Amino acid sequence: MTPLPPNSTIGILGGGQLGRMTALAAANLGYLTHIYAPEADSPAFDVTRFYTCAAYDDLPALAAFASSVDVITLEFENIPIATLEYVQRFKPVYPQPTCVEVTQDRLLEKQFAHSQGCNTAPFMPVNSAEDLAAALQQLSGGILKTRRMGYDGKGQWRLTGDEDPAMLWWNIQQPCILEGLVDFACEVSVIAARGIDGTVVCFPVTENAHRQQVLHTSTVPASISTATAQAAIAAATRLINALQLVGLLAVEMFVSRSGDVLINELAPRPHNSGHWTMEACQTSQFEQLVRACTGLPLGDTGLLTASAVMQNLLGDDATHAPLLQNPNARLHLYGKTESKPGRKMGHVTFLTAQHR
Ligand code: ATP
Ligand code: MG
Secondary structure (H helix, E strand, O other), X not given: OOOOOOOOEEEEEOOOHHHHHHHHHHHHOOOEEEEEXXXXXXXXXXXXXXXXXXXXXXXXXXXXXXXXXXXXXXXXXXXXXXXXXXXXXXXXXXXXXXXXHHHOOHHHHHHHHHHOOOEEOOEEEEOOHHHHHHHHHHHOOEEEEEOOXXXXXXXXXXXXXXXXXXXXXXXXXXXXXXXXXXXXXXXXXXXXXXXXOOOEEEOOOEEEEEXXXXXXXXXXXXXXXXHHHHHHHHHHHHHHHHXXXXXXXXXXXXXXXXXXXXXXXXXXXXXXXXOOHHHHXXXXXXXXXXXXXXXXXXXXXXXXXXXXXXXXXXXXXOOOHHHHOOOOEEEEEOOOOOOOOOOEEEEEEEEOOOOO
16 A cells, blocks of 8 residues: 555544644654544643544544544543444554454454454453352452443452452443453563554563552563563564454463463453553654554564553553653653542653663
8 A cells, every 4th residue: 555645644543642743753753643532621632633523432523533534543442332433434443353353352352362362361241140259159259340440440340259249249230341350470561453454563562560450660671581582572463363363462461370361351451551662662663553544554562661650540650750860760741630549640751671
């Protein structure tokens, strides 16, 4: 495919920080962006030539948006599939709606991983109090997760197995899965990119530490063996190829105490655990997404520093001054006006060695 020429417009569905950083990367490559999001205070609206503030089921607004752009991508995987299919009538959508559909549902996602020969935590579908009772017994407790719409630990309940399933189900009443607890050595992720021509490039494996089920730090290189790193990259490559996904696929994984890789979650978009690529990699994950969906060649993903640590700034942690005194800190604030405890307000990447 001939790449989209400079001054073409990339439509982005979703207006959060991932859309904001994608729009900035698009601008660096000479593209315009048009952000479509329902929230009036979307952080991405501040950095784009065009934006539409409308609901995901507003067909006239979607039609006007899709007609005004050259290609469409997304920064949020829970955009309704009907919305993606509708805008696809006008312009190509990368990643394709069929890929996004798999990643919207934890059950489909896990079944897909198994279909590709990847392992996951043990899991059982839960659609009733009876299912929940049976699953709690079989898996000896675990984490109950809604199949859809969960993020940052929302829609999840840690269970010991001693709870009353009828009472729990009364409060939940939506399709779930119960996952057995994995006694992992560490958590890692791999962000894979696939171009329109089918080329796949992966970013180096990142090690992720969570606090209260929210990502706290991402570190490269991950403290895992070469064999485990190769297995993680191979799994991400297999999954993105099997989906034939154009764009980015972020693959969250658990590394077992014996070094095996288990797939936790898939996200068809830039990922919080890849923010360090902005300063510590030849190509950032945001630029890579822009390259993938405009038909440009994918960028090199080699490291520019010996190591890097990204830390999320949540709620009132997002203060500038002390961080800016550290010459190795690279600060990104997302321009969110309302700070709430636990809300992702920005991030900082510490480069632990000088650029080459
Ligand atoms: P995010 O949006 O941050 O990716 P999420 O709400 O989609 O989070 P998960 O990725 O499923 O949820 O879980 C969040 C974190 O909770 C995981 O990164 C891990 O630390 C812990 N966790 C989830 N499932 C399990 C499990 N089966 N065993 C052990 N820990 C788990
Ligand atoms: Mg997760």
